[in-house]
Amino acid sequence: MVGTIFLFVYWPSFVGALAFGAQQERVVMNTVISISASALIACFIALIKLGKFDMEVMLNATLAGGVAIGTGCDLCSSPGAAMIVGVISGAVSACGFLYLNEILQAKGLIHDTCGV
Secondary structure: OHHHHHHHHHHHHHHOOOOOOHHHHHHHHHHHHHHHHHHHHHHHHHHHHHOOOOHHHHHHHHHHHHHHHHOOOOOOOOHHHHHHHHHHHHHHHHHHHHHHHHHHHHOOOOOOOOOO
């Protein structure tokens, strides 16, 4: 849970380090919206699959949302675009961790110890 909190607190400033003025405000806003959307969709998917919230799924999805919006966060002109990026990246991350990881381990193709 601490890792997720650190991502929410520090990732927007990490992404917006080179921005200035109004661009910096847009970077922080879009990053927080994307991270929030990815965490919410990951909670929803984990609730459907597991019947409860899973912090590992949320941490992976939060990181995915931050990375996905990282390069283009100053280019998103509307909060809706940042939300769509967060939802897509969070859904891909959560489904990959919950569904694809099990399939790959069952077939013996890969053993992922870190949930990557």
